[in-house]
Amino acid sequence: MKVDVTTPEEEPKNAPAADAQESTPVVEAEVVEEPGDEKPADSLAGEVFSMADIEAARADAQAANERYLRLQAEWDNFRKRTAREREEERVRASEGLVTRLLPVVDDLERSLDHAAKSNPQGAFGEFVDGVHAVYDKLVDVLNKTGVVAIDPAGQEFDMNEHQAVAHVEDATLPNSTVRDVYQKGYRMGGRVIRPAMVTVSKGGPARAAKEAPAPTEQ
Numbered sequence: 001m002k003v004d005v006t007t008p009e010e011e012p013k014n015a016p017a018a019d020a021q022e023s024t025p026v027v028e029a030e031v032v033e034e035p036g037d038e039k040p041a042d043s044l045a046g047e048v049f050s051m052a053d054i055e056a057a058r059a060d061a062q063a064a065n066e067r068y069l070r071l072q073a074e075w076d077n078f079r080k081r082t083a084r085e086r087e088e089e090r091v092r093a094s095e096g097l098v099t100r101l102l103p104v105v106d107d108l109e110r111s112l113d114h115a116a117k118s119n120p121q122g123a124f125g126e127f128v129d130g131v132h133a134v135y136d137k138l139v140d141v142l143n144k145t146g147v148v149a150i151d152p153a154g155q156e157f158d159m160n161e162h163q164a165v166a167h168v169e170d171a172t173l174p175n176s177t178v179r180d181v182y183q184k185g186y187r188m189g190g191r192v193i194r195p196a197m198v199t200v201s202k203g204g205p206a207r208a209a210k211e212a213p214a215p216t217e218q
Contacts, residue, residue, distance in 0.1 A: 091189045091191075094145055098145065098188060098193065099194070104138070106183065111131060112132055112135060115128045147187070147193075149184050150184060150185030150196045151184050152196055153179075153198075155177070156174075156176055156178070157177065157178055157200045161196060162178060162200075163185075163195040164200045165197050165198065166199045167201075168199045168201055168202070171205075174204050174205050174207040175206060177200065178200060179198070179200065179201045181196055182199070183196065
């Protein structure tokens with residue numbers, strides 16, 4: 001029986017085969033893009049900035065601007081309405097106090113009028129002067145609060161400011177003229193808080209029609 005024994009010195013004879021296998025070069029595949037796969041730059045720009053997109057952007061901008069203007073107008077209206085409501089509340093609060101003071105003014109006026117008629121010689125002059133001074137101060141305070149007296153004697157009757165308690169025959173006055181004022185009225189902040197109590201004439205000449213205001217030149 002024959003046994004082949006390979007000595008260590010013979011092993012290098014077979015080594016080049018293994019080295020040849022290990023040194024075989026690896027070729028990587030290179031992907032080559034076809035010219036038709038890329039899109040021209042002009043085509044991409046046309047897709048991004050088309051006229052439809054521009055018009056849509058303009059419409060969005062215009063809508064946003066309109067919403068802004070509408071919100072601004074609503075805010076201005078809200079601010080003005082709030083300020084007006086606060087002013088109305090302040091006026092109403094003042095009206096309550098003024099309305100309670102008006103009978104005091106009426107009493108002072110009647111007292112002074114009675115003193116002037118019953119004391120023609122000026123008796124109790126200092127006392128009357130003192131009452132008159134109090135009356136003047138009270139009226140001045142009311143005027144500074146925006147209270148204006150309505151004393152329409154001789155004026156045309158106005159149902160918005162006057163309350164007729166009687167109609168009196170008087171041929172010397174045009175019809176619907178305030179003849180007597182029994183009690184003054186008062187206006188506050190452009191609003192009548194108490195109408196004047198008056199008598200109205202009748203049986204006189206017809207009142208002349210009011211002339212229309214002349215048109216203003218542009």
